[in-house]
Amino acid sequence: MSLAQGISVNVNGQPVSFPGVGPQQVSGRVMVPLRGVMEKLGAYVGYEASTRTVTATRGDIDLQLRLGDRVARLNGREVTLDVPAMEYRGSTLVPLRFMGEALGADVRWDGVAQSVNILTNNAGVGRPDDFHAPPTPGALDVVSLDSDHTGFLRAGMPVRYVLQGTPGGTATLQIPGVTQEVPMTEVSPGRYEATVAMPSSALTVNGAKALARLRRGNAEKVINAATAVTVDTEIPKILENSPTPNSRTSSPQPNITASFDDGSGSGIATDRVRILLDGRNVTSDATVTSKFFAYRPPTALAPGKHEVSVFAEDRAGNPANQSWTFNVGQRSDVIRSFTSDAGNDPQPGQVVHFTLVGEPGGKGSIDLGPGRDRVGLRETAPGRYVAEYTIRQDDDFFAMPIRASLRSKDGESYTTDPQNNAAAIRNHAILQRPKVTSPVEGERLNDSFQVTGTARRNSQVKVKVEYSASLLGVLGTKGTLAEQTLDVDSQGNFQSQPIHLSGFANSRGTTYTITVTSIGRDGKESDPVVIKARK
Structure with a gap:
């Protein structure tokens, strides 16, 4: 922390006296004593030591601010500080921009007079811009590092960074964990710019802050960007489609479902999901969450082929699209029922018995999900097929669709509706640390x-x-x-x-x-x- 030499503060043209600590410069940001400015406006400033909370009250101002926090409460609403409030030599310091927010004021820098002017009489523009102290003439200094983007960034998206500092230097920029160090170009005296593109490889980094270096001769200065960005270049996946692609279902009103997996990305934006059945948008009639969607046709589908198309995006805008087809069979009695005796939360070692009732003389199997071999069904009586599975220590069938398939005597294959059968295994594996x-x-x-x-x-x-x-x-x-x-x-x-x-x-x-x-x-x-x- 360094003293912001020679900088004065005026409120509505009247100078503010700081009997203790005056304005300070922290990481390129000017911090001003809260009490001096607020008392100049006739506000009462108090401090609660037990909670480290500062309060300021006036007719139109009710402010609560805890030291070290980046969020204050102003007239009942939350206001975010770009630099946390801090205590220095007995004074509470806040970023100058916050003073503009708190007062609904315009903050202007007078470079000639080396003063900050706070106007509270609705003068000037609405929301004040960030104020940065100018670099000291003749010395190497960095004032600010800002970008033109906030929020989520996706693969290939360009972001422009601007560094303000001493003219005539050499500047570089890096977003740790995201980009390599790249040179910045001095586009005008003391203004350095660089545009970086987000990588195309799968990557998620939350709260990434760019760092810039400014060098001149043997001197060097480093600064963090004022705001962080969240990078999400991971493409979502659409999985566990039902009915199974290219399968035949005996139900004329099958549950049409799929799950979404965005890994460690920003998560599926549910308002950007679209579901088409045979080209007709059925999204409004479907249940859509960030993890899955489910749709059941209100009326029977005609026998034959049907196509499902799903279009989704995560919150960063990374797209995922998938289409598949299934067939509704002419006959609905090929598979009449598919059940299990798993009950709720079967334990390791327990044997689960499956029973499928359908057309005699067929051949069937059970799909227990990814990473497991299909379990064959045995016909023990005409039209009655059975199979067993022993629960293993690491099995986790929570929300796992379990499907049975039966090939009839005439060679056609039919698949059960996983969302509408009594064969589900509802257990949770005990999560062991990796x-x-x-x-x-x-x-x-x-x-x-x-x-x-x-x-x-x-x-x-x-x-x-x-x-x-x-x-x-x-x-x-x-x-x-x-x-x-x-x-x-x-x-x-x-x-x-x-x-x-x-x-x-x-x-x-x-x-x-x-x-x-x-x-x-x-x-x-x-x-x-x-x-x-x-x-």
Whole structure:
């Protein structure tokens, strides 16, 4: 923190006296004492030590602000501060932009007079822009780093960053965990710009803050971007279609369903899902969530082929589209019923018995879901088919569609409706923590590494890699390098995509926190495994 030398503050043309601490400069932002400005307006400023809460009240102002928080309550609504309120030598300091928000004022910088003018009489524009202190003449300084995007960023999307600082320097930019370090171009004295495109590979990084370096001679300054971005380049998947693609169903009103999987991405935007049946939009009659959709035709479908088309996007705008066909059979008595005695929450070792009643003389099997072999059905009496399955320790059938298929004597195959049968197995596997085999605790990482380990077969794990570094021995920076949702194979092994270390996240002394959890079919996560590594 440094004193913002020579900067004065005026409210409606009247100078503000700061008997204690005056304006301060923190990470390129000017922070002003709250009490001095508010009392100039005739407000009462109080402080509750037990909760570290500052209050300011006047006829039209009711402000509550807790030190260290980035959210204040102003007249009953929440206002976000770009820099948290802080205590310095007994004074509460807040970012200048927040003062404009709190007062509904216009904040203007007078470069000649080196003063900040706060106008509360509805002068000027509405919402004030960020105020940044000008660089000190002759010294290397960085004032601000801002971007033209907020919210989610998807694959290939360009983002422009602008660095304000001392003219005549050399500037570079990096978003740790997202982009390599790239040069910035000085487009006008003291204004440096760079445009970076989000990568096309599957990547999710929450709260990524760009870092910029400005160099001139042997001097160097580093600054964090004022706002963070969330990068989601992971393409959603549409899975577990029902009726099964190219299958034949004996139900003229089958449940048409599919699940959505966006991995560690931003999640499916339900208002952007469209479902077509034979070219007709049926979305408004369907149940749509971020995890699945379900639609049942209100009237019987004609025998023959029917086509389902699904169009979806996640919240970042990454699209997922899929179409498939199924056939409604001429006969509805090929499969009359399909049941099991699983009950609720069967335990490992319990044998589940399946029974299918249908046309005699056929051949059938049961699909128990991904990663499991089909179970054959035996005809024990004319038209009665049975099979058994023993629940295993790592089985998780929660919301898993179980389908039976029967090939009739005339060679046509029919599939049961998984949403409308009594054969479901409703159990939850106990989520065990995964085991991480690499990296190990305390390991020194190379410039590129992968997270490997073991977990429940055919399940998923979530991997998150965070870093913490000290730049130039002064500025601490931290962020997320990678967030990946990984499929565990049939042998119980998982391996992340390569994670590359570069720029700020690859400096000596940087520490890395690797967190891995198992994910159940209901979306719940196990207790985490945490590995600490270093550079």
